[in-house]
Amino acid sequence: MLAGRRVVLGVTGGIAAYKAIELCRRLVDAGAHVVPVMTAGAQRFVGATTLSALASEPVQSSLWSEADPIPHTRLGQNAELIVVAPATARFLSAYATGYSHDLLTATLLATRAPVVVCPAMHTEMWEHPAVQENLATLRRRGVIVVEPDSGRLAGGDVGHGRLAAPERIVAAISEVFAATDAPGGQAGGALRGMSVLVTAGGTREPIDAVRFIGNRSSGKQGYAIAAEAAARGAEVTLVTTSNLAVPPGVSVERVETAAEMHAACERIAPTADIVVMAAAVADFRPAAAVDHKLKKADGTPQIVLEPTPDILASLGASKPAGQTLVGFAAETSELRANAGLKLVAKGADIIVANDVSAPGVGFEHDTNAVLILTASGRDLSLGLGEKREIAAALLDLIVEERSGTAEPARPTENSTPTGA
Ligand code: C5P
16 A cells, blocks of 8 residues: 555654654555655754664755755655654644744645644643644644544653554555545545535433433444545544544534534535434433432422434435435334335435344444445345444445446345445
8 A cells, every 4th residue: 555655754843753763664664655854843852864764765854955945845746645743733733824934834835645644742732722723724624633642641641642653653644545546536535525424423412410311322333434434535524422533534523412413414514415424313302401410309300301303304305416315224123114214204315224233233333234225226235344344335335326326226135344
């Protein structure tokens, strides 16, 4: 995947700069042509000589090179991918605002290549709204963020903010190249240029200040779909109640209730090419949440429920032309009949149904088995497989349906996810 790829490795001034050496070695070992660019701060932590010795070219660090008067445009235009590891808070701020004061930030403005940033900093800095807002800006622009790990930080502190392990960064880079090389992908992935909205997780409907009505949905299937769509080049927004690790290249909007999810979907869906409602949205909520904690001494509460908005049905009723709308159906019996009814009732193009009472299927598991029905008449059964494999098979089907290359209805009972 990495062989012969021209990768610019940007290194900024954090203590984790020493790990960029290992990252560089791994990229070179995998066959990549690594062009190192260091900031002045980075060179206070590790010597340029070390990185030059391991990379494919000597380190560059200045905008003012006599040999090449415009090094940033040459670097930016020739790169197939730029990875910045570690990315400091200051670097993120400069990159988010376009403040191109040094070779690395100028190179990033001069490129059309995919960019992967790998932040590393102390937990307090990582959690600061300024840093998070800069990251949100970058994600919105399609920058892939490899989230930091938790563990030992500089100075002996322990917390979140440690640079992601080199193998995770290499995996994220490989995923970007996999999208570029995906079948049907010209300038990078079969979904390049498309906007995809995915919902994930179970909603929480407040009873009082501390209690809620919820369900067992983990959000894993929705995250897998979002990750797969981003890897295929789509611009992905994930509206989620779950707190799982954000997949590379995905913008996340966190919500809690069906009403909040509804508002987010109503705002985002009208411009989406593909909408996948994988969330387990509560069908009922307490009609009036109590604003304090209910006390046992006050007696057993009588909770009056009211229906929540059916988000999928309302998106189905106002679906723009050309949009593919996908719903999920978690069932415990009559899978096919219920999925068929939902396909029509919700105005969806595709329903993905799973029998959540079967072993290893649905809520909380890493695996799933699904029956997929399409409005065009297709009927696919995918046997037990990883949620990411189910996501890949679903996206293959969506691409086929959108390009009008879907084969006529044919039952494929018990096929494997990859065989779909
Ligand atoms: O009717 P049921 O809840 O089984 O439908 C499941 C599908 O509908 C899922 O795609 C889910 O995300 C969506 N849904 C919704 N709003 C609700 C209930 C379900 O969008 N209030």
